[in-house]
Amino acid sequence: MKNKTEVENYELLxxxxxxxxxxFEEYKxxxxxxxxxxxxxYEYEIxxxxxxxPILMDITPENAKRALHHMIRMKDxxxxxxxxxVEYFGELYSKGGEYEEI
Numbered sequence: 325m326k327n328k329t330e331v332e333n334y335e336l337l338x339x340x341x342x343x344x345x346x347x348f349e350e351y352k353x354x355x356x357x358x359x360x361x362x363x364x365x366y367e368y369e370i371x372x373x374x375x376x377x378p379i380l381m382d383i384t385p386e387n388a389k390r391a392l393h394h395m396i397r398m399k400d401x402x403x404x405x406x407x408x409x410v411e412y413f414g415e416l417y418s419k420g421g422e423y424e425e426i
Contacts, residue, residue, distance in 0.1 A: 358395070358405060363388035363414045366407075370415050381411070383418040391417035 364385055369378040383391065391413040398413075399405050 358392060358410070360385055360388040360392055362410055363391050363417075366410060366414065368411050368414060370418065381414045381418045383414055387417040388414070 363381075363383050366381065368381040370381050371379040373379055394417070395405060395409050395413040399409070
């Protein structure tokens with residue numbers, strides 16, 4: 325049988341957990357997040373081929389992760405992050421793209 329202090333500690337931890345869980349749910353609703361899928365699923369035309377057919381950004385999940393991390397490191401808090409940033413960093417890290425790790 326647990327003593328009174330252990331039960332009180334357990335109840336305190338449980339309340340703290342519930343408060344953190346609620347705070348996290350609010351955070352998820354109130355923030356905009358970018359992900360690897362924003363790069364891999366985005367159909368962005370980076371060029372046209374000899375037949376004037378569009379060449380879409382083609383990026384591996386691994387390079388998309390690099391692009392995402394690079395984009396986050398380089399963001400300007402006053403401007404935020406837009407789809408233009410996804411296009412820029414996605415193109416840098418797309419297959420055959422030139423990029424330099426910072």
